[in-house]
Amino acid sequence: MDVLALGVGRTARVNILICCGLRLTETVKASRPPVAIVGTGAVAQALGRLLYLHGERVVALASRNRFRAEGAATFIDPSVRPVACADLPSLAGRVLIAVRDEGITPVAEELARAGMRTGVALHTCGAKGPEALAPLKRAGVACGVLHPLQTVVTREQGMKSLKGVTYGVAGDGPAIEWAEDIVGRLEGRALRVAAGRLSSYHAGAVMASNALVAVIDAAVVLMGQAGVEREAALRALESLARASIDNVFANGPSAALTGPIVRGDAETVAAHMDALDEAPPTVAALYVAAARRLIEIARERDLPEASVRALESVLGSVRLKADTTTAKSA
Numbered sequence: 001m002d003v004l005a006l007g008v009g010r011t012a013r014v015n016i017l018i019c020c021g022l023r024l025t026e027t028v029k030a031s032r033p034p035v036a037i038v039g040t041g042a043v044a045q046a047l048g049r050l051l052y053l054h055g056e057r058v059v060a061l062a063s064r065n066r067f068r069a070e071g072a073a074t075f076i077d078p079s080v081r082p083v084a085c086a087d088l089p090s091l092a093g094r095v096l097i098a099v100r101d102e103g104i105t106p107v108a109e110e111l112a113r114a115g116m117r118t119g120v121a122l123h124t125c126g127a128k129g130p131e132a133l134a135p136l137k138r139a140g141v142a143c144g145v146l147h148p149l150q151t152v153v154t155r156e157q158g159m160k161s162l163k164g165v166t167y168g169v170a171g172d173g174p175a176i177e178w179a180e181d182i183v184g185r186l187e188g189r190a191l192r193v194a195a196g197r198l199s200s201y202h203a204g205a206v207m208a209s210n211a212l213v214a215v216i217d218a219a220v221v222l223m224g225q226a227g228v229e230r231e232a233a234l235r236a237l238e239s240l241a242r243a244s245i246d247n248v249f250a251n252g253p254s255a256a257l258t259g260p261i262v263r264g265d266a267e268t269v270a271a272h273m274d275a276l277d278e279a280p281p282t283v284a285a286l287y288v289a290a291a292r293r294l295i296e297i298a299r300e301r302d303l304p305e306a307s308v309r310a311l312e313s314v315l316g317s318v319r320l321k322a323d324t325t326t327a328k329s330a
């Protein structure tokens, strides 16, 4: 590349620029503290590889198992050293901890015991705040959270789906700074969350992903009661569910709401309640809980109080039936 840059004309100028650009990137990369990853799961590997590809100097990966560490380190890049957790403080000033939730504090304890006293540590769990890293914080390390609001099943899928998404970030100043730098590199959006409020934030994330699974599954069960086979029900419900989600995100939940509740149609809801008598108690309970929340949304959209009371009364009677079923099956 240097030799080509000695030529004249446009090609030479472009090559000079590329050459300088690479040198600049390498200089910036080298001036930043090295990064280590803890964990060998899908998040650790996908984020580790993405960080490596987006200019972070990932130098080591730690695991409780040498074999898994080797596989994960190689996936990030063959130059990444597979090591034990206790080796990390001497190798990296910034540590990204992506282990199973219950392992986060023990990993922080191990890093603190091994001498990590400065630098930054982030964990990737959305349900716990920076306090999960308390042993490191006490030792003098800036601690924080970098939680991808995304579901990651494999490292390959994670590589694709962790770019351009929202990340919840929380913690000490330097930790937030690193977390937001990572989010920027991955062309995502950082959502700052108060450190003591991670549980509410995570419950919201669970409602938007896992709870949807429960709701669609309940819909399939109810279709099954109508004689519709499972696969056919899933196919039939797909466009309805997708359109509802599109409408919610295009116009907001209130404007997106259609159906018997917002129309104040207590008769139809009463018929649903009769059908729910045959349904598993968890399915009936889910319908009733969702309907109650929908009544609140409909009320904000000026559903008359008489309709609200009629709907609540129908739901109240059915809740008792569902509870009786639960009691019987217990």
Ligand SMILES: NC(=O)c1ccc[n+]([C@@H]2O[C@H](COP(=O)([O-])OP(=O)(O)OC[C@H]3O[C@@H](n4cnc5c(N)ncnc54)[C@H](OP(=O)(O)O)[C@@H]3O)[C@@H](O)[C@H]2O)c1
Binding pocket: 039, 040, 041, 042, 043, 044, 062, 063, 064, 065, 068, 069, 098, 099, 100, 101, 102, 103, 104, 106, 107, 124, 125, 126, 147, 148, 149, 150, 151, 152, 153
């Ligand atoms: N998967 C997702 O969709 C997702 C999305 C957002 C955030 N997260 C968060 O990201 C983190 C990692 O998620 P993941 O799905 O990649 O996790 P995972 O596959 O369940 O586990 C990751 C790794 O944690 C290590 N580990 C397990 N138990 C441990 C313990 N008690 N002490 C120390 N290490 C332990 C294991 O590595 P070794 O056995 O090799 O040590 C394992 O490979 C979690 O905090 C999770 O909440 C996950």
